[in-house]
Amino acid sequence: MDLAKRTKPAVRGLPDDALVEILTRLPAKPLCQSKCVSRSWRDLIADRLRCRKSVPLVDPSFSFLKKRLGTKDILAMASCNGLILFGYILNSSVEDSCKIMCTVCNPVTEQCVSVPRSGWSPPVPIPWRDVWNEEIEVVDGEKRVFHYLIFEPAASEHFHFIQFYQDSSTEAVEEVHSYSWKNLSSSDAIRSSTARRCLSVSTAELGPGSVSSGGANLQQHGAPAAELGDG
């Protein structure tokens, strides 16, 4: 019987099934670190574990997003069908703190796409963090903007972005802005922020408290159709 000893057996030589058994017992952090132990481990964790054992590999601090956007000031504002709408500012100096930008991110694939600028900004500048912070003290007459994302790939390839401009204390909605845009080819273009194009802008100005959540009565303005082109 051939008992020739090869190299000393080690855990690295285990078959995939046995490795999966081991890796699925790791919490998120060590599992993520294990991704760079070797290429075969990385592929195993990226593919099989994620599919078969549904180990979440989502970065809970969204550091990949912070790095890509070049800022640490990000906040999740809304989510829809697994995509998350983030607001961010590039630097937190006072004069820039009103210039909130938005991005849509798929936390699983770590793809993200910028939300094109609507061209609208609140009549009274609203500083960063006041916008959606529920904990913040409500001041009479203070205005806030709430942001929402609608994306239903089965129905449409368009992303819909809706902003409610309302009074913090009375919660009366004073303005609703909604627009949609589409990525040229949804599969790979969500990665490419240059492929975005704002297709339509519709704006409605409504009296206090008179808006339905569906926003079905939005009036179409002549609209400076925010053509963003390739950026």
Added chain:
Amino acid sequence: MAAPESGDGNNGAARMVTLISSDNTRFEVEAAAASLSQTLQLTILDGGGGGGDGIPLPNVDSATLSKVLEYCIKHAPAAANGGAPNATAVDRAELERFDNEFVNIDQSVLYSLIMAAHNLEIEGLQSLVAKKVADMIKGKSPMEIRRTLGFPDPTPEEQAEMNAHMLEYGWAYE
């Protein structure tokens, strides 16, 4: 109060089977213990392994097989009770102590055990050894994991990939 005898259902001697390791050593064990292996269970149910025949296990050497059987014999009574609803806390603590000591072994032995547990499909043992390796991985840097688990030193290319990953996934290294 006569506590039911666990392990062997029949009166008198329990049924024994013979297992033959890759290096031709014969092991005689209770069928109940060997049946913790899904692979062996079918053969044993079919009446195999008894008498002078024996079940050959060409993938398991004698050192590993004796270790595997040590586990099976220890765990067979609890398994026979089917999830052991009447197992006392003392019994469970004793099994846990046994398990912890059982996997406190050299890595090459651990490797052989993992392979044997998979080949023989012994679920409890598979979990036990996998948990042991997972514990060896926890709290280590990728480089330490590589060294611990017997990977050769990374090539410059692999090193660069590791560095890039660490930059990208800073949260995992905090």
